[in-house]
Amino acid sequence: MTAATPPTNSGPDPLTPVLTRRWLSPRSWSIDTYEQLEGYEALRYALGKEPDRIIQLVKDSGLRGRGGAGFPTGMKWGFIPQGSTGPGAKPKYLVINADEGEPGTCKDIPTMMADPHSLVEGCIITSYAIRANFCAIYVRGEALHCIRRVRRAVEEAYAKGYLGKNILDSGFDLDIVVHAGAGAYICGEETALLDSLEGRRGQPRLKPPFPATAGLYASPTVVNNVETIASVPAIVSGGSDWFRAMGSEKSPGPKIYSVSGHVERPGQYEAPLGITLRRLLELAGGMKGGVPLKFWTPGGSSTPIFTAEHLDVPLDFEGAAAAGSMLGTTAVQVFNETVSVxxxxxxxxxxxxxxxxxxxxxxxxxxxxxxxxxxxxxxxxxxxxxxxxxxxxxxxxxxxxxxxxxxxxxxxxxxxxxxxxxxxxxxxxxxxxxxxxxxxxxxxxxxx
Missing domain, CATH: 1.20.1440.230 (NADH-ubiquinone oxidoreductase 51kDa subunit, iron-sulphur binding domain)
Known part of the structure; x- marks a missing residue:
């Protein structure tokens, strides 16, 4: 791949992995494996473009936040005020929400364990786009192995010149800190996370002001989920049209579905947004022991439950909402007829x-x-x-x-x-x- 043009990829098969494609590679978490599999090539391309071009690319891709709310990512980046750059101007920050405490959700921690450099590269590209020189990755405190692995990935990135001063001779500086949270579920809420990151008790702030104008240390801040940021290198490499070839019109791209409960093969299943539970159950080997489905959650326990009548509801942001629930974190908890509601x-x-x-x-x-x-x-x-x-x-x-x-x-x-x-x-x-x-x-x- 050259610095002038992004790679052109043909439209993928509906179940071709994008976010999880490195997970089964030997030592997938190491920077050597990541670089062998096109890692940090998207960063080289991005650093050769104007930051606003990267923001527009993400807007065009239609990427929506993967942390539950589904807010358009490019639009969120665009809210950061970019005009003031003088001596008195406030710095801009990127904060990664890796708290992942929603019951049934297990997608961000496996991503950071198996492919932490996709997150690190996404952080660098995002920070460059929003003109931030500091990024904090807030990881749930109980996920000790995950914290160690992400910290090691950050160290490797520093050693290779992907972090620090004058990254790849681009003139762009960035430091990343991996912060271990205190384990409270409420810190998954972005403003409570910011309070916790600042050393205070994790409690939500009154909005407005929103983090885009008064976030970390009262400065303009973008808060994004791990899966959201890990999707950015693929978008930069493949382009917005390639990304939109997956998923649905208003909810494009791939998504990691955490399937748990009474299924034969619980685990993480990457699929285009809009897949149905019927198809996910096929991928997961069907209902455990053949006991019929009774009820399930499309996005974790904080989303309204569905029943067996909703097997063919498209699991994207619009489809889940139209059926009376929310996509949430795509934590698909499946319960059979033996469970008392x-x-x-x-x-x-x-x-x-x-x-x-x-x-x-x-x-x-x-x-x-x-x-x-x-x-x-x-x-x-x-x-x-x-x-x-x-x-x-x-x-x-x-x-x-x-x-x-x-x-x-x-x-x-x-x-x-x-x-x-x-x-x-x-x-x-x-x-x-x-x-x-x-x-x-x-x-x-x-x-x-």
């Missing part, structure tokens, strides 16, 4: 109650009371009004919380009641009937 919802809600930062009342108090009700119901002590009470609590949380954690906590409850209300009612119906006060009086008279 109220029990599963209770376990998810216990997680959200535990991980609520407590900053806002709707989430702090709402998740607490939802857990109390669900635990009482699952243990056979439900009352007739419990279902409506839960729906009322969810209504008071949804849209009233400081961040999306509260909204996400309501999704499994409201969707479970929508599709499986009878299971909740059966827990109530199993209770012994309570006698009417008049009947109690008659009984007491009879015994006297």
């Amino acid at each position: 109220p029990w599963a919802v209770m376990k998810w809600t216990e997680f959200y109650k535990h991980e609520s930062c407590g900053k806002c009342t709707p989430c702090r108090e709402g998740t607490y009371w939802l857990v109390q009700i669900l635990e009482r119901m699952v243990h056979g002590q439900g009352t007739e009004g419990d279902v409506e009470t839960m729906l009322d609590i969810c209504d008071n949380i949804l849209g009233r919380s400081f961040c999306a954690l509260g909204d996400g906590a309501t999704s499994p409850i409201t969707s479970a009641i929508q599709y499986f209300r009878q299971e909740f009612m059966d827990l109530i119906a199993a209770q012994p009937a309570v006698a009417h006060p008049d009947q109690l009086a008659e009984l007491s008279g009879a015994t006297a």
